[in-house]
Amino acid sequence: MSSKSEKFIKKVEEVLDPDRIKESLKRQKAAWNFRKVDYPPLIVNCPPPSWWPNFRYIEIFNDMDKMLISELASVYQHCAIGDDFIPCVRANYGVVVIPSAFGSEVYVPKNIFVFEKTYTVGPWAKPILNVNHPNLKNLKIPDPEKDGLMRRVLETEEYFIEKLENTGVRVCVCDTQGPLDIAHMLRGSKLITDFFKYPTFVDKLLEITSDVYIEFNKIQKSIIGEPLMQGVAKGVGDGIWMDKGGAMLRADSVIVLSPRLYRRFCKPIHEKSLRPFNGGLMHMCGNVNPLLEDILSTRGVRAINLGNPEMYKLSELLNLLHDKACLIWTGHPRPNQPLHEWIKEVASNLGDNRTGIIFSLYEGANNFEEARRIVTSWKEFFLK
DSSP, rough: OOOTTHHHHHHHHHHHHHHHHHHHHHHHHHTTOOOOSOOOOOOEEOOOOTTSSOBBBBHHOHHHHHHHHHHHHHHHHHHHHTTTOOOEEOOOOOHHHHHHHHHHEEEOOOOOBTTGGGGGOOOOOSOOOOSSSSSOOTTOOOOOOOOHHHHHHHHHHHHHHTTTTTTSSSSEEOOOHHHOOOOOOOHHTHHHHHHOOHHHHHHHHHHHOOOOOOOOHHHHHHHHHOTTOOEEESSSSSEEEEOOOOOOEEEEGGGGOOHHHHHIHHHHHHHHHHHHTTTTEEEOSSSOOOHHHHHHHHHHHHEEEEEEGGOOOOHHHHHHHHTTOOEEOOOOOOOTTHHHHHHHHHHHHHHOOOOOOEEEEEEEESHHHHHHHHHHHHHHHOOO
């Protein structure tokens, strides 16, 4: 059966260069494993061309073909500018997929367009464990094949696989968050005091959310044909190849924890969640400087991505991460900073060791021309 997405799949095939993708994959693998690179891998985001449909988020939420068209926009953009993006799409139902399967009511914004920065406000999940004295007696463990948005994710992934066969575009795992973030959505802000008032409840809840996180990731990887111990990550910097460790674990909620609470509650549950996948990439927003050493000592953390790079010094991060974890760095030029000065600044921070880092400019360029200029200037500088 034909669909509207076929037109845009063909547009992607026109600009996708398999040889360039192979080189980018090789480059990202080398960086991930601290091997020598010809230049640090670079991925630059920018808006799609004006003729690409810009749907309201609720439209793609309710129509998997529109969702595919929307996902392919970034594939087209990256292939057209020739950066180190690994072509991929995902079932984009937001952070609420696993909470919805537990029974959380999902709020989907009605007037937010996908290619707008305000799109990041939703969807969101209503807590279901927000009573004053929590217990887990009535918490039903979800069936990924039947419950909430889990079922729709699996159906969408199967649809994407069928439509994208032999195109060179991968389907990657959806946004499964991580055990702490899932628990936070289920319990709400009361979870913050639970660490002190109801530690046994927190332990049990994290065990449950970890089990579901692991199972759902395994099921998706089986459907999309992705190895347990490798994979593509999207949404923390597009098209990141995870060469050693196949899990994408988001842990934004760690920002509310002290190092002691992280070690007591999160470190063991993160190690458990990463173990079946031989580790993976851990993402956090906010300033988690006080937790970084404990995070890096968490077994299985092969790479980290920090959602607010302006809160960190790149040189200090590189010294801390050296040979421990690859850095997925989303920092970009400061306002009015000339491009060549920014590249020189980056190179100065890197010094002679230019591996162990993948640059992903999440808000990197305003249009194709600017994105191409960044990619071209980057290659010219590092390959001279």
